[in-house]
Amino acid sequence: MKTTRHAKIIEIINKYNVETQEELSAYLEQSGYPVTQATISRDIRELKLTKVSLRDGRQKYVAMGEGRQEMPAKYIRIFKEGFRSADTAQNILVIKTESGMAMAVAAALDAMECREIVGSIAGDDTIMCAVRTSEEAVLLMKRLRKLTGG
Numbered sequence: 124m125k126t127t128r129h130a131k132i133i134e135i136i137n138k139y140n141v142e143t144q145e146e147l148s149a150y151l152e153q154s155g156y157p158v159t160q161a162t163i164s165r166d167i168r169e170l171k172l173t174k175v176s177l178r179d180g181r182q183k184y185v186a187m188g189e190g191r192q193e194m195p196a197k198y199i200r201i202f203k204e205g206f207r208s209a210d211t212a213q214n215i216l217v218i219k220t221e222s223g224m225a226m227a228v229a230a231a232l233d234a235m236e237c238r239e240i241v242g243s244i245a246g247d248d249t250i251m252c253a254v255r256t257s258e259e260a261v262l263l264m265k266r267l268r269k270l271t272g273g
Contacts, residue, residue, distance in 0.1 A: 128156050130201040130227035132166055133186055137230050140183040142174075147184065170197065186234075198231035199270065205231075206271045207248075211260040216240075216252040218267070225250050239263045 128151070135141060135150045144163045151158050158166075167184070174182040205224035210217050220228045229245035232252070239259040243252040254260035 126200060126204055127224075128158070129166060129170055129197065130205060130224060130231075131156055132170060132172075133198075133201065133230050134227040136172065136184045136186065137226065140177065140181065142182055142184075186230075198234040201227055202231040202235070202267075203271050206267070209264045209267055211254075211257070211264055214254045214257045214260050216254050216260045216264055218250040218252065220248050220250065222248045224248065237263060 131151060131154055132147065135147065135154070139146075139150065141147050141150065144160060144167070147167075148158055148160070148163050151163075170186060172184045172186055175185050176182055205220040205228040207219040207221060209219070218225075218228065218232075225245040225248050229243050229250045232240070232243065232250070239254050239256075240263070241253045241255060243250055252260075252263075254263060
């Protein structure tokens with residue numbers, strides 16, 4: 124439950140400009156994750172979320188900061204839990220995920236900084252990644268499958 128909640132938090136802060144713990148809690152509640160203020164506070168600390176200023180003077184939570192070295196491990200865990208399968212079509216890598224997890228898995232994939240990926244688009248349970256070459260798409264697919272134990 125904690126890992127999927129963490130994945131949902133990453134998805135929420137990547138999709139919305141969340142300024143407060145109360146806003147984050149409301150988004151989680153809407154997504155079926157009832158949480159207490161203490162849980163939200165602990166999750167923010169564990170995910171090492173920080174606030175950045177926006178151009179309009181408001182702030183929002185983002186996943187970055189001094190714990191940057193630890194973030195890839197968390198993202199890899201999110202990737203492993205959401206990943207179902209991968210296949211290629213020329214230089215397009217198509218990743219299937221658990222329902223509702225595509226955005227979180229795509230965020231995890233972005234955090235892994237795979238140099239082969241030019242860009243990606245996530246839906247509900249599918250991610251399409253534009254990869255530089257067909258050969259790199261196949262190699263990346265194999266690497267991601269290996270990462271998940273498949």
